[in-house]
Amino acid sequence: MPNELIVEHCPSCGKIYQKNMRNLCSDCSAMEDRDYRQLERALMRNRFLNTEEAAAAAEVPAEKIRGWIRSGKLRLGDYPNLADQCDLCKAPTRTGRLCLSCSNRIKNELAHALDQERKFKERMRTANAYISKR
Numbered sequence: 603m604p605n606e607l608i609v610e611h612c613p614s615c616g617k618i619y620q621k622n623m624r625n626l627c628s629d630c631s632a633m634e635d636r637d638y639r640q641l642e643r644a645l646m647r648n649r650f651l652n653t654e655e656a657a658a659a660a661e662v663p664a665e666k667i668r669g670w671i672r673s674g675k676l677r678l679g680d681y682p683n684l685a686d687q688c689d690l691c692k693a694p695t696r697t698g699r700l701c702l703s704c705s706n707r708i709k710n711e712l713a714h715a716l717d718q719e720r721k722f723k724e725r726m727r728t729a730n731a732y733i734s735k736r
């Protein structure tokens with residue numbers, strides 16, 4: 603049986619293309635490769651660029667660079683000032699989808715919520731005990 607033809611709309615430009623590993627049509631993957639090479643070249647010249655500076659130097663949207671960071675295509679090890687953006691407060695983050703202060707806040711809020719729930723259950727238990735004693 604010949605290779606099955608699976609066509610899809612390219613998620614980037616909407617054109618119909620034959621589905622492939624990269625989930626991009628050939629035009630968009632060529633463009634993506636070109637953008638990525640431009641970024642690499644910009645970072646080779648200066649690895650201390652931050653995301654916005656790198657975007658300007660490489661003429662690639664900062665969003666795209668953040669996408670590469672998020673997908674793991676672009677490793678931050680050699681580039682101390684590149685960063686992704688926090689999903690919540692848009693602060694730069696190099697540690698994942700949330701910046702340190704947001705992830706700490708969420709952890710605290712979660713702990714607080716669990717604590718409230720525990721106290722509430724305790725109160726209910728005491729109230730129930732009181733009621734059943736009567």
Ligand SMILES: [Zn+2]
Binds near residue numbers: 612613615616627628
């Ligand atoms: Zn496309």
Ligand SMILES: [Zn+2]
Binds near residue numbers: 688689692701703705
């Ligand atoms: Zn944040």
